[in-house]
Amino acid sequence: MLTRFVKLWMAGLFTLGLMSFPAQAAEHGSANEAKAMVQKAIDAMKKHGVEATVAEINKRxxxxxxxxxxxxxxxxxxxxxxxxxxKMVGKEMFDLTDIDGKFFIRERIELVKAKGKAWQDYKFINPTTKQIEPKSMYVEKFENVIVGCGIYK
Structure with missing residues (x-):
């Protein structure tokens, strides 16, 4: 189990890392676009494999x-x-909480185990506004991974 210090350090690192990304466009993505991006990633995983697709997803x-x-x-x-x-790639995120103390990664895992796919609500730093905002993440299980894409509300 991670100590409170390590959890806070990881949350801070996570937040600071996202805040370093420049704002792209003021327009928000839609729920349908988020689901389509997840499906696109899963389709690529089916065609090229999980590892190759993960490498592509990690490209800036x-x-x-x-x-x-x-x-x-x-x-x-x-x-x-x-x-x-x-900076988040390779990190153990199981014990990460949002600003309200919600263990959103734990919840994400439980949702896909139970349903295969789901929408999940939590609060997170928006990389374009640099503010903590309500977010809904669409997640789907594929093989042994969870693929997700979220929208800010």
């Missing part, structure tokens, strides 16, 4: 990022495999 300004939308990938233990913020 690649095909899996659009405005405030970006695809994330976690293993079923909460380890981050792909993220907009390269």
């Amino acid at each position: 300004d690649g095909q899996y990022q659009d405005r405030d939308l970006y695809v994330v990938v976690y293993d079923m233990n909460g380890k981050n495999l792909a993220h907009l913020n390269p």
Whole structure:
């Protein structure tokens, strides 16, 4: 179990890393666009494999990022495999909480285990506005990974 200090350090690192990304466009992505990005990533995983697709997702300004939308990938233990913020890749995120204390990665894992795919609400730093905002993440399980893309409300 991570100590409180390590959890706070990881949350701070996560926040600072996202805040370093320049604002792209003021326009928000839609729920349908988020679902389409997840499906695009899963289709690529089916065609090229999980590892190759994760490498592509981790490329800055690649095909899996659009405005405030970006695809994330976690293993079923909460380890981050792909993220907009390269500092988060490889980090164990199971115990990460949002500003309200919600263990959103734990919840994400439980949702896909139970349903295969779902929408999840939590609060997170928006990389374009640099503010903590309500966010809904669409997540889908594929093989042994969770693929997600979220929208800011």
